[in-house]
Amino acid sequence: MSPIQFAIIDSTLREGEQFCKANFSSDDKVEIARELDAFGVEYIEVTSPCASPQSFRDCQHLAQLGLQSKLLTHIRCHLEDAKKALDTGVNGINLFFGTSSLLREFGHGKNIDQIVAMATEVITFIHQQSPLIELRFSTEDSFRSSFSDLLRVYLAIDRLGIITRFGIADTVGVATPNQVFNLVQTLRQCTDTDIEFHGHNDTGCAIANSYAALEAGATHIDTTVLGIGERNGITPLAGLISRLYTLDPEQLARKYRLHQLLPLHQLVAARVGISIPMDHYIIGEAAFTHKAGVHTQAILNNPKTYEAIDPGDFGLKRSFLINHKLTGKHAIAHRANELGLCVDQIQLQIIAQKIKALADQQQLTLDHIDEILQSSFGDQTNQNYAQLEPLAGR
Incomplete structure (x- = not known):
């Protein structure tokens, strides 16, 4: 049966x-x-x-x-x-x-x-x-x-x-x-x-x-x-x-x-009186969270590449972590699109390398990443990536 x-x-x-x-x-x-x-x-x-x-x-x-x-x-x-x-x-x-x-x-x-x-x-x-x-x-x-x-x-x-x-x-x-x-x-x-x-x-x-x-x-x-x-x-x-x-x-x-x-x-x-374990099946915080660059690229192209379970069937959503040294340009582009920013591949590559370098030095949050993206792409006529400073002390 x-x-x-x-x-x-x-x-x-x-x-x-x-x-x-x-x-x-x-x-x-x-x-x-x-x-x-x-x-x-x-x-x-x-x-x-x-x-x-x-x-x-x-x-x-x-x-x-x-x-x-x-x-x-x-x-x-x-x-x-x-x-x-x-x-x-x-x-x-x-x-x-x-x-x-x-x-x-x-x-x-x-x-x-x-x-x-x-x-x-x-x-x-x-x-x-x-x-x-x-x-x-x-x-x-x-x-x-x-x-x-x-x-x-x-x-x-x-x-x-x-x-x-x-x-x-x-x-x-x-x-x-x-x-x-x-x-x-x-x-x-x-x-x-x-x-x-x-x-x-x-x-x-x-x-x-x-x-x-x-x-x-x-x-x-x-x-x-x-x-x-x-x-x-x-x-x-x-x-x-x-x-x-x-x-x-x-x-x-x-x-x-x-x-x-x-x-x-x-x-x-x-x-x-307990918390749901972050790695619990389906409903844990980490269940549909993707981090590695190769994973996020494939997931954005087709979720079935690295997901055997569709979070949408459970009323849930997948998420992508980009505030770390393993991030990739596809995940960063996805976040930029969520923020309504228009970027190109050269810009993405520069920002990806900058985030990786910063993540080697300090703990980054999504707010840090959003600030980098906003400052880099917010004014499309004035891009100056070389002047981006580490977010020390934040």
Whole structure:
């Protein structure tokens, strides 16, 4: 299948709440949920209603907002958790159970047979109470679990004929893209049920692993805005969007409201008290900023030469840095045109060399460059480049 045929489960209001600087108020959650909905994510996952009394009330309130995105809550595979989740009115319930030997020994203390028995009981109960609710069952710490244990659990649950989606979780971010591909592909060969991938970013592989999951047949990917979450977080929403954009930008633009990506990130960044990283995918300050002379020349001729993503599709603009020693005459000509100045190639060459020489001596700003251009080209009848002085002390 084409990797574009998938759904995003955004977990900013669940996994993102586990980010070290996150402390969302009830109003924050509503505002973020509305922005996620405006962007067009198919699912919004929220913190378990069992986490606290306010978490329960927030879950109920978010379920009543009438969003286009489906609301999911994430709970332990316990009957009491399931009962509380059903009382919130969410569209779906995401169940998980740790299957690695580490979690079985030092976490919940259950063996594989007990995991299957408990999961069967809870899944059957939820289905009896609410037959139309979406149900996901995920193995936690999937990539440090025995492959045979994973299959025993998945196949036993699959035989119930109840589950909407199976989850595979790289809980501590140790998986490689090849490992993710192989596990998802194997599970896909064993079941027709949808497959969800949840990838942590501890080793910097979350986006690559998510894409590998899609290539192997996964249907749902978990993300958060800015990639926030436990420790180093999970697959960042903008990073996944940038990866998929290069495959089919038109189809992605039909699927999501791409212009909403920046305001969504600005909102979440403000609510958790951090700045958007300057090199963040698509919406970072540096994402469409060009500096080297050869790059700017080519970009001005055809943006596709050095841009795989069109900033205009996201309501953004590219920019050119010219206040440095790597600048070139094409970038300077572009700025001169923006200032309404008429220049020729000889003039540009002289000014380019002057800017490079000045940049070797001092830090320049765009105002410095504009002043050089204005003084050089402002009076077209009186050009005197040799008299340009360094902008020392400014």
